[in-house]
Each structure stands twice: as structure tokens, then as C-alpha cells.
Amino acid sequence: MTAPTELLEAAAAGFRSRFNQEPDGIWSAPGRVNLIGEHTDYNGGFVLPFAIDRRTVVALRLRDDRIVRVASSFAKEAVEISLDELIPENLHGWSAYPLGVAWALGQFGADLGTPPVANSGKADGPSAPGREPVGALDGQTAEFPELATGSGRGFEAYIESDVPVGAGLSSSAAIESAVGVALNDCWELGFDRRTLARVGQLAENRVVGAPTGIMDQSASLLGERDAAVFLDCRDLASEVVPLGFDEAGLELLIIDTKVDHAHATGGYGDRRRSCEAGAAALGVELLRDVSVDDLPRAAELLDEETFRRVRHVVTEDQRVLDTVHTLREGGPRAIGPLLDASHVSMRDDFEISVPELDVAVDAARAGGAIGARMTGGGFGGSAIALTPHAQIPAVTNAVLTAFAERGFRAPELFVVHAADGARREK
Numbered sequence: 565m566t567a568p569t570e571l572l573e574a575a576a577a578g579f580r581s582r583f584n585q586e587p588d589g590i591w592s593a594p595g596r597v598n599l600i601g602e603h604t605d606y607n608g609g610f611v612l613p614f615a616i617d618r619r620t621v622v623a624l625r626l627r628d629d630r631i632v633r634v635a636s637s638f639a640k641e642a643v644e645i646s647l648d649e650l651i652p653e654n655l656h657g658w659s660a661y662p663l664g665v666a667w668a669l670g671q672f673g674a675d676l677g678t679p680p681v682a683n684s685g686k687a688d689g690p691s692a693p694g695r696e697p698v699g700a701l702d703g704q705t706a707e708f709p710e711l712a713t714g715s716g717r718g719f720e721a722y723i724e725s726d727v728p729v730g731a732g733l734s735s736s737a738a739i740e741s742a743v744g745v746a747l748n749d750c751w752e753l754g755f756d757r758r759t760l761a762r763v764g765q766l767a768e769n770r771v772v773g774a775p776t777g778i779m780d781q782s783a784s785l786l787g788e789r790d791a792a793v794f795l796d797c798r799d800l801a802s803e804v805v806p807l808g809f810d811e812a813g814l815e816l817l818i819i820d821t822k823v824d825h826a827h828a829t830g831g832y833g834d835r836r837r838s839c840e841a842g843a844a845a846l847g848v849e850l851l852r853d854v855s856v857d858d859l860p861r862a863a864e865l866l867d868e869e870t871f872r873r874v875r876h877v878v879t880e881d882q883r884v885l886d887t888v889h890t891l892r893e894g895g896p897r898a899i900g901p902l903l904d905a906s907h908v909s910m911r912d913d914f915e916i917s918v919p920e921l922d923v924a925v926d927a928a929r930a931g932g933a934i935g936a937r938m939t940g941g942g943f944g945g946s947a948i949a950l951t952p953h954a955q956i957p958a959v960t961n962a963v964l965t966a967f968a969e970r971g972f973r974a975p976e977l978f979v980v981h982a983a984d985g986a987r988r989e990k
């Protein structure tokens with residue numbers, strides 16, 4: 565982990581060297597880890613992620629014309645585009661994340677000064693010349709904001725980050741959230757954090773092309789130190805739930821399996837479609853509306869595979885509620901069995917685990933973790949192990965040994981702490 569001041573200085577220095585100017589300001593947003601509640605967000609259910617102490621930093625300056633230039637420490641070339649050409653079809657590669665957010669802000673009401681185009685006339689979102697109305701994402705019932713104004717001014721941005729890429733810790737949501745708060749300030753849009761989360765989700769869905777839910781951006785924007793974000797993904801109501809890991813002598817260990825995963829292709833979208841098919845067959849809009857008591861009836865109505873997908877989502881929603889209750893009533897040492905049960909459900913019912921994740925979870929438990937599960941969208945990425953401080957060396961050793969025995973690529977293990985969400989730094 566890079567010290568925050570070093571990251572800020574690196575972003576400012578990177579900005580100066582690329583653009584020969586001082587930035588107007590510096591903003592940052594964290595990655596996230598999900599404690600529990602997987603593949604429940606796009607089903608309108610519950611999640612319990614937290615923002616982590618790994619951040620993405622954006623140095624940004626408004627220009628007097630309509631040119632946008634973005635650069636970063638992880639790409640050789642700066643990308644340049646005019647606000648007039650800012651449409652999803654023109655955005656590719658890493659710059660699709662920051663530029664997608666600028667586009668999505670326009671879809672949510674920022675007047676980017678783009679020329680008027682025919683309005684599609686849909687009534688379920690804000691409407692203004694120059695943008696398509698945004699439909700409700702994932703059946704979210706949160707209100708749309710008032711129309712915002714924007715300056716229509718171009719900008720230059722330089723991005724630096726110490727959120728690991730590909731580890732399932734939402735490096736993409738960290739970019740989206742950091743750019744979202746930066747442009748919200750500079751363009752004086754006045755959007756609240758929930759709206760900025762939806763802006764990030766829209767960029768991810770329509771520009772990057774990953775059919776993901778609202779969890780990652782919400783954690784990055786709403787996180788608080790030493791606490792998790794308990795989010796109802798239907799109405800976006802959230803509560804901060806203290807974790808109490810420190811007081812209980814616990815650490816959250818990340819086990820990055822180094823197995824690549826991508827949500828724009830493959831299994832993530834398939835699982836989403838299974839959930840939608842299950843909901844339709846059960847006559848509900850979202851699986852959130854199915855309870856554990858409804859499962860026997862669901863078993864009669866659904867084919868075997870769809871039933872297992874539905875059972876994961878329904879029981880996972882309940883596990884999130886149980887985890888929040890347990891954290892409040894019994895403390896974090898009591899949530900181990902819920903984490904373990906979540907992993908089994910993802911492995912056997914939702915089938916999104918991979919051998920490396922299963923080995924990581926089993927070895928961590930054998931080494932002394934009090935609960936472990938894969939985290940994030942699955943098919944690779946990281947597992948988490950809730951571990952007594954004194955057991956960290958034993959758990960680390962157990963995981964490294966188990967991976968070596970199976971001939972897996974060596975994983976990376978590190979501890980994360982719950983941190984504050986996106987903010988202006990300077």
C-alpha cells in the first residue's frame with residue numbers, strides 16, 4: 565500500500581508533467597471488498613461491502629474549451645476527445661472508465677452542451693436535449709435528481725492508483741467514483757452520493773459493457789472508516805455498520821488468487837440472466853421479493869439449475885441481514901459461520917467459484933481463520949479470510965503451502981482496513 569500523501573503527490577506530479585499546469589484540485593476514491601452479499605445487488609437485495617485503504621487519486625483541471633484529455637500512471641498515452649464526441653461508441657480501453665463517467669453525468673442531467681438530438685421520449689428518466697433518458701437500473705426505486713447544470717467545459721485529468729487491478733477489489737469503481745466526485749465539484753452539479761453511484765454504474769453498464777450492479781460504486785462513495793455499508797439495492801437506503809475488527813483482535817486478510825476474471829464477458833452475465841429467468845418464472849420483478857419460506861414452491865416451479873441460482877440469491881440476502889444483526893449483537897467473532905455458508909452457496913448453488921478460490925478458503929480455515937469466502941463477482945479474483953491477528957502468519961503459510969502443493973500460481977495475501985469513501989483531498 566502506498567502512503568496516501570505519496571499517492572497525492574504522484575498524481576499532482578503526473579498531472580504537471582503531462583499537462584504542464586497545476587490541477588484545480590485532487591480527489592480520491594477507494595476500492596472495496598464485499599464482506600457478504602454476492603450477486604444480490606442486481607436482484608434488488610442487500611449487500612455489506614466496505615471501502616478499503618487502497619485508493620485511486622484524480623488530479624483534474626477544467627479547460628476553457630471543449631477538449632477532454634485523460635492520462636494515467638498505468639497507460640503510456642493520454643487520450644483526447646471533444647465533449648461533442650463523447651458517446652459510448654467512441655470510448656475504449658482504460659479511458660472508458662473516466663470518460664464513461666463524464667458521459668454518464670450528462671445522461672443524469674449535467675448539461676454538457678452537446679448538440680440537441682432527438683429525444684426517445686421514454687418517460688422513466690430525466691429528459692433534456694442532448695441525451696437519452698436513463699431508464700431505472702436494476703429496478704432501483706430511488707428518485708432521479710433534479711436536472712443539474714454543467715459548465716460544458718472540457719477538462720484534463722491524471723489518474724494514479726494503488727488499488728490492485730484484477731484482484732476483485734473494484735479498481736474500476738474507484739476510478740469511476742473519484743472522477744465522479746471530481747467532475748461533480750468542478751462542474752458544480754450538486755449530485756448526491758447515491759446519484760454518483762448510479763452514474764458510475766451506468767458508465768460501467770453502457771460504456772465498459774459489464775452488466776454489473778450498484779454495490780461497488782456505493783461502497784466506494786459511501787464507505788466510512790472501520791465500518792461496512794449496509795445497502796438496500798432496491799431503494800439505495802444505506803446504513804453504516806461498525807465492524808469492530810480492531811477491538812476484537814481481527815484482521816480481514818485478502819487472498820488474491822491471481823486468477824483473471826472479467827465481468828463484461830462470460831459467467832457474470834449468464835448468472836444475471838438465470839436470476840431474471842427465475843424471477844420471471846416466479847412472477848416477481850426482482851428475486852429480492854422471494855423469501856427463504858418461498859423456496860419449496862420455487863423448487864417445484866423451476867428447473868434444477870435455475871432453482872439453485874435462485875436459492876443462492878435468496879439465502880444470501882438472508883445471510884446479509886443475519887450478518888448485520890450478528891455484528892450488532894454478537895460482534896465480528898460470531899460471523900464466521902455466515903461467511904463460510906456464503907462460500908458454500910456460491911461454490912455449489914451459484915457455481916461462480918474456481919479451484920483456487922476453494923483452496924484459498926479451505927486452507928485459510930484450516931490455518932485458523934474464523935470464516936472465509938470468495939468475494940466479488942467470482943470466476944477468479946480474491947477470497948477473504950477473517951483472521952485473529954495472531955493467526956495471520958499461520959493462515960498465510962497454510963494458503964501458500966496449499967497453492968504450491970497443487971501447482972497453482974502463488975497468491976498474494978495482504979490485510980485491508982475499512983476506510984473513508986470518496987473525497988476531495990486538495
Ligand code: GAF
Pocket residue numbers: 598601602603604605606776777778779780827940941942
Ligand atoms: C461485481 C459487480 F460489479 C457487483 O455489482 C456485484 O454484482 C458483485 O460482482 C457480485 O456481488 O463486483
